[in-house]
Amino acid sequence: xxxxxxATGNEAVAxxxxxxxxxxxxxxxxxPATDIMQxxxxxVSNGKVxxxxxxxxxxxxxxxxxxxxxxxxGRVMTATSxxxxxxxxxxxxxxxxxxxxxxxxxxxxxxxAPLNIHGDHSDGMGARDCGWIQLWSENAxxxxxxxxxxxxxxxxxxxxxxxxxxxxxxxxxxSIERIEYLEDDKIKNFVxxxxxxxxxxxxxxxVSYGPLILTxxxxxxxxxxxxVMSKVSKxxxxxxxxxxxxxxxxxxxxxxxxxxxxxIGLVILNSAAGTxxxxxxxxxxxxxxxxxxxxxxxxxFPYKEIGExxxxxxxxxxxxxxxxxxxSYGPLFIDIASSLYPYKERPxxxxxxxxxxxxxxxxxxxxxxxxxxxxxxxxGKVKQIKEYIGVRE
Amino acid sequence: MKLKNWKxxxxxxxxxxxxxxxxxKTGSWRSSKPRWKEENCIQCLFCWxxxxxxxxxxxxxxxxxxxxxxxxxxxxxxxxCPGKKGQKAIVMEEEGK
Ligand code: SF4
Ligand code: SF4
Numbered sequence: 001x002x003x004x005x006x007a008t009g010n011e012a013v014a015x016x017x018x019x020x021x022x023x024x025x026x027x028x029x030x031x032p033a034t035d036i037m038q039x040x041x042x043x044v045s046n047g048k049v050x051x052x053x054x055x056x057x058x059x060x061x062x063x064x065x066x067x068x069x070x071x072x073x074g075r076v077m078t079a080t081s082x083x084x085x086x087x088x089x090x091x092x093x094x095x096x097x098x099x100x101x102x103x104x105x106x107x108x109x110x111x112x113a114p115l116n117i118h119g120d121h122s123d124g125m126g127a128r129d130c131g132w133i134q135l136w137s138e139n140a141x142x143x144x145x146x147x148x149x150x151x152x153x154x155x156x157x158x159x160x161x162x163x164x165x166x167x168x169x170x171x172x173x174x175s176i177e178r179i180e181y182l183e184d185d186k187i188k189n190f191v192x193x194x195x196x197x198x199x200x201x202x203x204x205x206x207v208s209y210g211p212l213i214l215t216x217x218x219x220x221x222x223x224x225x226x227x228v229m230s231k232v233s234k235x236x237x238x239x240x241x242x243x244x245x246x247x248x249x250x251x252x253x254x255x256x257x258x259x260x261x262x263x264i265g266l267v268i269l270n271s272a273a274g275t276x277x278x279x280x281x282x283x284x285x286x287x288x289x290x291x292x293x294x295x296x297x298x299x300x301f302p303y304k305e306i307g308e309x310x311x312x313x314x315x316x317x318x319x320x321x322x323x324x325x326x327x328s329y330g331p332l333f334i335d336i337a338s339s340l341y342p343y344k345e346r347p348x349x350x351x352x353x354x355x356x357x358x359x360x361x362x363x364x365x366x367x368x369x370x371x372x373x374x375x376x377x378x379x380g381k382v383k384q385i386k387e388y389i390g391v392r393e
Numbered sequence: 394m395k396l397k398n399w400k401x402x403x404x405x406x407x408x409x410x411x412x413x414x415x416x417x418k419t420g421s422w423r424s425s426k427p428r429w430k431e432e433n434c435i436q437c438l439f440c441w442x443x444x445x446x447x448x449x450x451x452x453x454x455x456x457x458x459x460x461x462x463x464x465x466x467x468x469x470x471x472x473x474c475p476g477k478k479g480q481k482a483i484v485m486e487e488e489g490k
Binding site: 097098099100160197198205206207208209210211213216217219220221223224227228 | 396397398399400402403404405406407408409411
């Protein structure tokens with residue numbers, strides 16, 4: 001039995017990182033992720049971990065340090081938010097294209113301008129197609145559990161890709177919740193000994209990283225990356241099974257809540273899913289068949305599995321805590337619409353943009369959306385495909 | 394050389410074979426070509442030191458011919474070459490002329 005504590009999301013992630021005890025970390029502070037690395041550097045200073053801590057001058061350097069250390073043959077992690085992730089953008093592709101299993105906690109925060117430090121998914125969504133694995137977390141427990149599993153997934157010999165663990169800035173990162181920590185030795189056994197692949201420091205087998213690949217080979221490497229992305233779902237499920245054995249907690253590619261016989265459904269990421277579930281219970285108690293789907297593995301997106309789970313509903317609303325500024329819909333909506341496209345019979349679909357820059361998502365918002373879904377299910381019509389909610393008109 | 398398919402490439406484009414840069418004949422990029430005028434050469438070997446592509450060969454301690462398989466035609470050797478009495482021992486000439 002582990003330890004039950006009251007802790008913030010950041011504290012929980014830092015604790016997971018202490019238990020994993022990576023070889024190297026290279027990091028730069030940014031609100032609201034600062035707290036993770038601040039706690040972790042205390043572990044380093046107090047000899048609680050054997051991690052080599054590299055304190056750098058920017059996030060671009062933080063990710064560069066991670067890339068170098070990972071190529072050298074170490075188990076590596078870092079944490080960031082918002083502008084920090086944006087500054088890493090170039091390096092994110094280098095980490096994934098070089099197939100380095102770096103793990104990064106991303107405490108989701110809005111992007112500038114206007115400058116805002118609060119919870120919003122714009123940062124993670126902006127980096128959704130950079131070749132990393134993304135696991136999203138509803139609460140501190142999930143952030144802790146996902147961080148531990150992320151190492152196992154990223155480092156799997158069939159995968160070898162970097163992984164991001166997303167949790168909502170402030171709402172989760174700085175709020176105290178009940179959380180269950182597993183024992184140190186269980187985590188140690190779970191993540192196991194780090195297996196290197198072509199490490200730079202293996203002087204018996206010298207290798208070079210980062211070669212120039214021109215027209216004759218670039219496509220072959222991209223196709224190989226695409227192929228490896230298609231194997232991630234299976235590994236995520238296998239790792240989840242192993243994790244259930246040590247924790248008793250079940251994880252899948254996504255979570256469904258009262259969805260099996262549902263006629264209307266919400267699709268929503270991270271912390272706002274918790275609020276929505278309460279409101280769904282209330283609708284259920286009134287005899288309305290409402291349910292929810294919360295993606296966990298967001299990249300690679302399990303299009304087929306999610307399409308199967310939603311195709312039988314009458315109406316679905318996708319709630320996005322980020323806009324995509326593509327002249328179209330929120331990023332999650334675009335993915336859900338793609339997942340449903342192959343089916344002839346599919347729910348009517350609409351999109352709400354909510355909670356930007358940390359704007360509160362209240363039960364009343366979920367009620368408003370669910371009521372609209374009841375109407376849409378009845379009429380088969382949508383009044384407006386995309387709409388901002390909780391915004392002053 | 395038969396090109397590998399996407400299933401055969403090393404993950405992450407890691408080069409696992411030492412010295413494989415030899416197979417990459419960068420000389421094909423050249424648009425101008427250095428020519429050695431031996432009569433003006435004082436054997437200082439500046440060209441050998443400065444060449445970023447190891448394309449100036451040395452044999453028995455003496456300046457030898459360019460290795461045009463790898464010389465990219467950057468002109469550094471020609472610039473640095475002191476030559477003899479104001480006469481350069483390396484001159485750059487346009488390729489294909
Ligand atoms: S032109 Fe440049 S690459 Fe060619 S031999 Fe001279 S210095 Fe080397
Ligand atoms: S730099 Fe000029 S003079 Fe000196 S060795 Fe080379 S060619 Fe000869």
